[in-house]
Amino acid sequence: MNRPIAANLEIRTTKDGDRIACRACGHPLAPAGDAWKRHAVLRELSMNGAGGKAYTGAQEALLRQFACPGCGVLLDSEMALPGEPFLDDIVRA
Numbered sequence: 001m002n003r004p005i006a007a008n009l010e011i012r013t014t015k016d017g018d019r020i021a022c023r024a025c026g027h028p029l030a031p032a033g034d035a036w037k038r039h040a041v042l043r044e045l046s047m048n049g050a051g052g053k054a055y056t057g058a059q060e061a062l063l064r065q066f067a068c069p070g071c072g073v074l075l076d077s078e079m080a081l082p083g084e085p086f087l088d089d090i091v092r093a
């Protein structure tokens, strides 16, 4: 049984237990209850100049994008300063 937890993430019940997986292609990322972002493809972009003059905050602020390693669909994004830990959403089955 697949249970959606976000636009492009779901919990899939497999023979190895519940897994957080990509909804688009089914690629398993991590066991349910574990942090999944470290298993995604990370892209960090500077927020400096993003949206023209819309962003005027800290010059070093980053937009992090987390994509599926199986199909490339965007799974989540967050703003952070360099070196900050990921904002992990722990989802339990």
Ligand SMILES: [Zn+2]
Binding pocket: 022, 023, 024, 025, 026, 027, 068, 069, 070, 071, 072, 073
């Ligand atoms: Zn995928």
